[in-house]
Amino acid sequence: MKNSNSSVKIDGIDKKILRYLMEDARRPILEIARNIGISGAAIHQRLRKLEASGLFVGSKFIVNPKVLGYTTMAYIGIFLDKAMANPQAVKALEKIPEVLECHYTTGNWSILIKVLCRDNEHLMQVLNKKIQQIDGVSRTETFISLNQQIDRQIHI
Amino acid sequence: MKNSNSSVKIDGIDKKILRYLMEDARRPILEIARNIGISGAAIHQRLRKLEASGLFVGSKFIVNPKVLGYTTMAYIGIFLDKAMANPQAVKALEKIPEVLECHYTTGNWSILIKVLCRDNEHLMQVLNKKIQQIDGVSRTETFISLNQQIDRQIHI
DNA sequence: CTTGAAAGGTTCGGTCC
DNA sequence: GGACCGAACCTTTCAAG
Numbered sequence: 001m002k003n004s005n006s007s008v009k010i011d012g013i014d015k016k017i018l019r020y021l022m023e024d025a026r027r028p029i030l031e032i033a034r035n036i037g038i039s040g041a042a043i044h045q046r047l048r049k050l051e052a053s054g055l056f057v058g059s060k061f062i063v064n065p066k067v068l069g070y071t072t073m074a075y076i077g078i079f080l081d082k083a084m085a086n087p088q089a090v091k092a093l094e095k096i097p098e099v100l101e102c103h104y105t106t107g108n109w110s111i112l113i114k115v116l117c118r119d120n121e122h123l124m125q126v127l128n129k130k131i132q133q134i135d136g137v138s139r140t141e142t143f144i145s146l147n148q149q150i151d152r153q154i155h156i
Numbered sequence: 157m158k159n160s161n162s163s164v165k166i167d168g169i170d171k172k173i174l175r176y177l178m179e180d181a182r183r184p185i186l187e188i189a190r191n192i193g194i195s196g197a198a199i200h201q202r203l204r205k206l207e208a209s210g211l212f213v214g215s216k217f218i219v220n221p222k223v224l225g226y227t228t229m230a231y232i233g234i235f236l237d238k239a240m241a242n243p244q245a246v247k248a249l250e251k252i253p254e255v256l257e258c259h260y261t262t263g264n265w266s267i268l269i270k271v272l273c274r275d276n277e278h279l280m281q282v283l284n285k286k287i288q289q290i291d292g293v294s295r296t297e298t299f300i301s302l303n304q305q306i307d308r309q310i311h312i
Numbered sequence: 313c314t315t316g317a318a319a320g321g322t323t324c325g326g327t328c329c
Numbered sequence: 330g331g332a333c334c335g336a337a338c339c340t341t342t343c344a345a346g
Contacts, residue, residue, distance in 0.1 A: 059181040102306035150258035
């Protein structure tokens with residue numbers, strides 16, 4: 001398993017392929033092939049190699065939460081009583097479906113999480129009835145994202 | 157254009173399809189069809205309907221930044237001199253490839269961004285030579301993500 | 313929702329540096 | 330060995346019923 005290795009070499013053709021697919025994972029490979037000027041089979045072979053190198057983890061459908069009525073996104077900084085409480089806290093956070101990301105951070109807080117809720121009232125319930133109830137959580141700071149103005153992946 | 161409408165109805169079959177594809181956008185539709193017990197074309201029709209409703213925005217290849225040598229992720233809270241500087245600041249941030257997300261937030265800062273860098277030195281350069289140079293940026297607070305412990309989409 | 317035909321994706325054997 | 334191509338086979342897509 002040659003993986004998570006930072007010595008992966010990709011050439012210009014690989015970059016072109018990745019740029020197409022990072023925007024739309026279901027873009028026809030033959031269309032890319034015609035644009036670049038090689039056969040579909042060659043692209044497929046390169047993709048298999050890139051996958052084996054660990055460079056891409058897979059592909060995901062992106063759903064628009066607003067259409068499902070989820071319009072409130074927020075970041076919450078969490079203070080823990082003791083640093084050793086982290087693994088249990090993460091385990092508890094995993095069980096809360098509104099929690100989309102969880103980062104173990106330097107700085108003020110022990111943990112920074114991103115949550116997605118239907119509205120402010122839903123966010124308040126998640127805060128009071130779910131997050132504040134977790135053992136070890138002493139205090140939280142909430143930052144509501146009024147507008148996500150940039151959302152992209154690493155630039156290749 | 158019936159879009160961004162929060163009155164989209166999805167049934168159990170739609171949910172199953174979405175759950176499969178949110179994990180892996182290139183999963184064979186016929187495989188899902190066999191699991192659910194309807195034809196591949198039927199799934200395709202439901203997907204077209206869901207796409208028309210605005211529920212999904214597309215699909216993306218997910219690349220692993222670590223393999224490319226990008227190992228330092230951080231959140232940076234940005235204080236702006238004046239709130240009106242926001243549009244210009246976002247425009248400037250868009251030109252910095254290391255900036256992956258940008259949120260207009262309530263609370264302490266005007267802006268919260270997520271950056272991805274090769275290492276701490278690279279992060280320092282991005283902070284000092286790019287972000288601090290933006291007109292209107294008065295002060296920043298940086299939180300390095302030592303470990304992203306949860307990363308997922310809205311639960312369906 | 314299903315069928316069926318056209319377009320696309322995948323794999324394999326072979327060719328050419 | 331490494332990269333690419335072409336053809337056979339399977340999957341996806343789309344229109345018609």
